[in-house]
Amino acid sequence: DTGVSQDPRHKITKRGQNVTFRCDPISEHNRLYWYRQTLGQGPEFLTYFQNEAQLEKSRLLSDRFSAERPKGSFSTLEIQRTEQGDSAMYLCASSLARVSGYTFGSGTRLTVV
Amino acid sequence: DAKTTQPNSMESNEEEPVHLPCNHSTISGTDYIHWYRQLPSQGPEYVIHGLTSNVNNRMASLAIAEDRKSSTLILHRATLRDAAVYYCILRDVENAGGTSYGKLTFGQGTILTVHP
Numbered sequence A: 001d002t003g004v005s006q007d008p009r010h011k012i013t014k015r016g017q018n019v020t021f022r023c024d025p026i027s028e029h030n031r032l033y034w035y036r037q038t039l040g041q042g043p044e045f046l047t048y049f050q051n052e053a054q055l056e057k058s059r060l061l062s063d064r065f066s067a068e069r070p071k072g073s074f075s076t077l078e079i080q081r082t083e084q085g086d087s088a089m090y091l092c093a094s095s096l097a098r099v100s101g102y103t104f105g106s107g108t109r110l111t112v113v
Numbered sequence B: 001d002a003k004t005t006q007p008n009s010m011e012s013n014e015e016e017p018v019h020l021p022c023n024h025s026t027i028s029g030t031d032y033i034h035w036y037r038q039l040p041s042q043g044p045e046y047v048i049h050g051l052t053s054n055v056n057n058r059m060a061s062l063a064i065a066e067d068r069k070s071s072t073l074i075l076h077r078a079t080l081r082d083a084a085v086y087y088c089i090l091r092d093v094e095n096a097g098g099t100s101y102g103k104l105t106f107g108q109g110t111i112l113t114v115h116p
Helices: none
Strands: A005-007 A010-013 A019-024 A031-037 A044-050 A053-057 A065-068 A075-079 A088-095 A108-112 B009-013 B018-023 B031-038 B045-050 B061-064 B070-075 B084-092 B110-115
Touching: A005 A088, A010 A019, A019 A088, A019 A108, A031 A075, A044 A065, A075 A088, B009 B018, B018 B031, B018 B084, B018 B110, B031 B061, B045 B061, B045 B070, B070 B084
Parallel strands: A010 A108, B009 B110
Antiparallel strands: A005 A019, A019 A075, A031 A044, A031 A088, A044 A053, A065 A075, A088 A108, B018 B070, B031 B045, B031 B084, B061 B070, B084 B110
């Protein structure tokens, strides 16, 4: 068990470019969550997968955001036409059971310039 | 989602116990109380969770009031590595209609400073 891995750790991109982040959850965890965190705030929920099905999306997830989890394993989060307001830490978490704790990754810090 | 109220910050000395309070007066019967902490430049880390009874694990203890409207996270001997933001969160158990998937809703948390 190597924990939840996120790649890349840091990403600097120009406004208007597309970016994609990857999350590898703990292998036996069927539940995967994406969160976004801005400086000084707690993480905000973006979306949830159970296996390969995306079951819940936050209103924060605009049309420019898309997430996938093919085959119920790793997940990707893509942001199209990035804006400066997208600058944040993007966190991925996985869990096994309905009420068990999450395991978070270390996050991908996105800076849009 | 039911909300929690925590102090913005607390301070402690190394090797002393720390009691981090959390109020959740609107908790529902199916809400679990979760605690996470976040060290600088890291993702949140699960600490402990409970429903009605007090819980202990290797990291901390969770004391839950009888009416469940408040809880306290107890670090028995604070170390410098315990300095972090501590989040108290109410987590929905998924309902039969499938409209709640147990997501965590984070607040501002309590910034814990530990002095040597």
